[in-house]
Amino acid sequence: MGQASIEDLLNDKSRKQMKSLKNIGKNISELKPGEKAEGFYMIKNFEVKKTTNGKQYIDIELVDKTGGINAKIWEYTDEKEKIVKDSSIVKVRGEVLEWNGSKQFKINKIRAKITSDPVEISELVPSAPIKQEEMLKSVNSYIAKIKDAEIKLLVGNIVSKYKNKLYYYPAAKKNHHSYMGGLLYHTLRMLQSGEKLCQVYGFLKTDYIYAGVILHDICKINEMDSDKYGIVSDYTMEGKLLGHIIQGVKEIEIEGEKIGLSREKSIVLQHMILSHHYEPEFGSPKKPMTPEAELLHFLDIIDTRMFDFERALEGTEPGQFTEKIRLLDNRNLYNTTE
Numbered sequence: 001m002g003q004a005s006i007e008d009l010l011n012d013k014s015r016k017q018m019k020s021l022k023n024i025g026k027n028i029s030e031l032k033p034g035e036k037a038e039g040f041y042m043i044k045n046f047e048v049k050k051t052t053n054g055k056q057y058i059d060i061e062l063v064d065k066t067g068g069i070n071a072k073i074w075e076y077t078d079e080k081e082k083i084v085k086d087s088s089i090v091k092v093r094g095e096v097l098e099w100n101g102s103k104q105f106k107i108n109k110i111r112a113k114i115t116s117d118p119v120e121i122s123e124l125v126p127s128a129p130i131k132q133e134e135m136l137k138s139v140n141s142y143i144a145k146i147k148d149a150e151i152k153l154l155v156g157n158i159v160s161k162y163k164n165k166l167y168y169y170p171a172a173k174k175n176h177h178s179y180m181g182g183l184l185y186h187t188l189r190m191l192q193s194g195e196k197l198c199q200v201y202g203f204l205k206t207d208y209i210y211a212g213v214i215l216h217d218i219c220k221i222n223e224m225d226s227d228k229y230g231i232v233s234d235y236t237m238e239g240k241l242l243g244h245i246i247q248g249v250k251e252i253e254i255e256g257e258k259i260g261l262s263r264e265k266s267i268v269l270q271h272m273i274l275s276h277h278y279e280p281e282f283g284s285p286k287k288p289m290t291p292e293a294e295l296l297h298f299l300d301i302i303d304t305r306m307f308d309f310e311r312a313l314e315g316t317e318p319g320q321f322t323e324k325i326r327l328l329d330n331r332n333l334y335n336t337t338e
Contacts, residue, residue: 029066029315033098037105040091040113042124044068044231046084048076058084061174062092062105064124067311069096071105080110088121089113101324101332125229126179132167135184139214142191148207150261151269155211158218158255165221173224173232175327176304180230183221186307187214190299197295208292212272216296219247245283248273272296309333 025039041062049059058073058081073080083090093109146152171177171186190213198206223239224232238247249270256266272293277284288294312325318337324330
C-alpha cells in the first residue's frame with residue numbers, strides 16, 4: 001500500500017492532530033536535565049519574585065497533559081511579565097536543569113500562542129484519565145448502593161447541587177489530582193478502594209463509607225476558584241477563612257435539616273468530614289471516633305500517596321530511580337524491571 005493510500009485512510013481531524021503533536025514539542029514528562037527544549041505549554045500559575053540581591057525574576061508552573069515543571073525567567077522585563085500574565089498558552093525555548101533533585105526549565109525565550117500556531121488548549125490541559133461523564137455515572141452508582149433512604153437523599157441532593165462544577169473541578173490547587181476532573185477521579189478511586197475494604201471488614205457500615213467519601217472533599221468547590229479547565233486562580237474568601245472541612249460540615253447540617261435527616265446521622269457524617277485530616281495542624285480538630293471515619297482518613301491518604309507514586313514513576317525507565325520527590329519526603333523512587 002502506497003503513502004497516498006495510507007493518508008487517504010486518515011480523516012482531516014486525525015491529520016490535524018498528528019501535525020499538531022509534531023509541532024508542540026516534547027511532553028513535559030519526556031524532558032530530561034541537560035537538554036535543550038522548545039515547545040508549547042500551558043501556564044498554570046506564576047509569580048514575580050526577587051532574588052536575594054533584589055533582582056526580579058518570574059517563577060512559573062508549566063503544564064501539559066503529562067504533568068508539570070517549574071520554570072524560571074531570570075531575565076525579567078515588563079514585556080515578559082505581560083506575556084505570562086495575559087497568555088494561557090506560551091511557546092518557550094530554553095534548557096532543562098536539575099535543581100535540588102527536581103527538574104527545572106530555564107526559559108531563554110518566550111512568546112504567546114498566536115492564532116496560526118497548531119495547538120489548542122484542549123490538547124494541553126491535564127485531566128483525569130477517565131471521562132467526566134463516566135466518572136459521575138460511577139459515583140451515582142455508589143449513591144444508589146446506599147441503603148438508608150435519608151443518607152441516600154442527602155448525598156444525592158448535594159451531588160446534584162454541585163454536578164456542573166464536579167465535571168471540571170480539581171481536587172487541589174497544587175499536588176494531588178490538581179487537574180480537570182481531579183476531584184471526581186479522587187472520589188471515585190476512594191469509593192472503589194472503600195468498597196473492597198468493606199468486603200474484608202464486614203462490620204463497617206457501607207452507607208457511611210460511601211457518603212463520607214463522596215462528601216469529604218466536595219466543598220473544595222467552594223474553597224477554590226477554578227476555571228472550566230481545572231486551573232485554580234486562587235482560594236475563595238470562604239476557602240481562606242473557613243477551608244473545605246468546615247464548609248463541608250455546614251453543608252451536611254444545612255442540607256440535612258432540609259430533608260429531616262436524623263440528628264445522629266447528621267452528626268456522624270459531620271464528624272467524618274471534620275476528622276478526615278486526622279490532626280489539628282492539618283485542619284481536623286477531632287481525630288476519628290468511628291471506624292468509618294478512621295477508614296475515610298486512610299482511604300484519602302492511600303489515594304493521595306498512590307497518585308504521587310504513579311505520577312513520579314510515569315517518566316522513569318524500568319530499573320531507574322526518580323529524582324527526589326518532595327511530596328514523598330524527598331525520596332528517590334525506584335521503577336522495578338519486573
